[in-house]
Amino acid sequence: MESNPMGTAGCLETYDGSPLPDGWSFARVTAVDRSSYMIRSQAGEATAELTGKLSYQVESTVDLPCVGDWVVVQFYDDGASAVIHEVLPRKTFLRRKAPGARAEFQMIAANIDIAFIVQSCLYDFNPRRLDRYLVMAADGGVEPVILLTKADLIPPEELEQKLQAVSAGTGTRVLSMSNLTGAGLDELRLMLSPGKTYCLLGSSGVGKTTLINNLMGREAFDTKTVSGTGEGRHTTTRRQLILLDGGAMLIDTPGMRELGLLGADDGVAGGFADVESFSAACRFADCTHEREPGCAVRAALERGDLSEERYASYFKLKKESDFYGMSYEDKRKKDKAFGRFIKTVKEQLKD
Numbered sequence: 320m321e322s323n324p325m326g327t328a329g330c331l332e333t334y335d336g337s338p339l340p341d342g343w344s345f346a347r348v349t350a351v352d353r354s355s356y357m358i359r360s361q362a363g364e365a366t367a368e369l370t371g372k373l374s375y376q377v378e379s380t381v382d383l384p385c386v387g388d389w390v391v392v393q394f395y396d397d398g399a400s401a402v403i404h405e406v407l408p409r410k411t412f413l414r415r416k417a418p419g420a421r422a423e424f425q426m427i428a429a430n431i432d433i434a435f436i437v438q439s440c441l442y443d444f445n446p447r448r449l450d451r452y453l454v455m456a457a458d459g460g461v462e463p464v465i466l467l468t469k470a471d472l473i474p475p476e477e478l479e480q481k482l483q484a485v486s487a488g489t490g491t492r493v494l495s496m497s498n499l500t501g502a503g504l505d506e507l508r509l510m511l512s513p514g515k516t517y518c519l520l521g522s523s524g525v526g527k528t529t530l531i532n533n534l535m536g537r538e539a540f541d542t543k544t545v546s547g548t549g550e551g552r553h554t555t556t557r558r559q560l561i562l563l564d565g566g567a568m569l570i571d572t573p574g575m576r577e578l579g580l581l582g583a584d585d586g587v588a589g590g591f592a593d594v595e596s597f598s599a600a601c602r603f604a605d606c607t608h609e610r611e612p613g614c615a616v617r618a619a620l621e622r623g624d625l626s627e628e629r630y631a632s633y634f635k636l637k638k639e640s641d642f643y644g645m646s647y648e649d650k651r652k653k654d655k656a657f658g659r660f661i662k663t664v665k666e667q668l669k670d
């Protein structure tokens with residue numbers, strides 16, 4: 320197989336080196352618009368649709384290609400168009416519950432190495448929302464890094480305190496930056512490795528678009544000032560996987576942008592840093608806080624230091640993540656299906 324133009328997807332490594340049939344290729348989904356896709360392969364960018372067979376096989380919307388997915392495509396029209404035969408198993412993903420009561424998910428993006436959880440130092444800063452994004456990243460196996468923007472809006476001492484508090488409260492790496500002064504931008508750039516895929520998760524107005532423009536070194540996206548205070552809001556409708564100059568890739572989808580708004584009025588959005596802090600004193604490191612002896616969380620509950628309500632919502636959130644974990648295992652089964660698929664392709668090649 321020829322070298323992969325967009326970095327190496329883990330699942331491609333199982334492939335033993337025989338070429339795909341003529342006109343077939345591995346490609347990455349760079350944009351989704353309802354049932355039409357943009358894909359990028361060695362040959363460049365092309366529009367693509369699902370084969371009838373694939374769209375028939377898809378059981379749930381999460382099985383449809385999303386931005387960042389690796390797919391097997393077959394070109395036609397001299398490479399201008401393609402059909403998608405197969406979605407390769409996802410190494411990592413970001414998804415959220417579909418609006419409404421049913422336990423349906425929406426895939427936001429796939430195969431992301433690091434998700435930057437973006438909050439502004441001042442206006443948007445919200446620990447509960449932070450926790451929610453952290454759960455979402457953990458759910459899909461994506462490594463989170465917290466990025467506090469608009470560092471120019473608070474004094475350096477306050478920024479330092481905030482960085483320490485957030486890092487202690489979440490156990491997650493925290494960076495700060497300012498689009499205005501450029502502070503922290505180099506440190507952020509150093510984190511972006513060629514061939515790896517990143518995304519920015521955060522509410523509208525925290526400075527994601529401005530940051531992307533800074534990283535790209537040109538005005539690729541439209542930002543507009545909504546208020547003079549640095550608190551802005553506008554909607555970006557494009558859905559894209561962007562190739563940065565250094566070879567790193569950045570995924571920016573509307574789904575990521577709507578997230579903060581959805582999460583804000585969602586009742587499950589309870590942060591649980593307090594529960595976690597009690598759990599440090601549990602007798603067993605892997606205590607589930609349900610019935611183990613020496614559980615410090617239940618002790619806090621009995622003392623009244625932790626409310627029944629908090630305890631219950633912690634479990635609700637935890638169950639959700641466990642459920643996510645399970646369905647990810649189900650996805651793994653698809654690895655095998657992909658193996659079979661490759662075998663079939665190779666068999667066909669022998670003729």
Ligand SMILES: Nc1nc2c(ncn2[C@@H]2O[C@H](COP(=O)(O)OP(=O)(O)OP(=O)(O)O)[C@@H](O)[C@H]2O)c(=O)[nH]1
Nearest residue numbers: 469497498499523524525526527528529544551553
């Ligand atoms: N003070 C200050 N303002 C900033 C900074 N970065 C962005 N802004 C301002 O914040 C507002 C929103 O910035 P955007 O980059 O559009 O925010 P966004 O997160 O992309 O918002 P959506 O596209 O709606 O998701 C604009 O008015 C920016 O000029 C910063 O580092 N410091």
Ligand SMILES: [Zn+2]
Nearest residue numbers: 601606608614
């Ligand atoms: Zn416990």
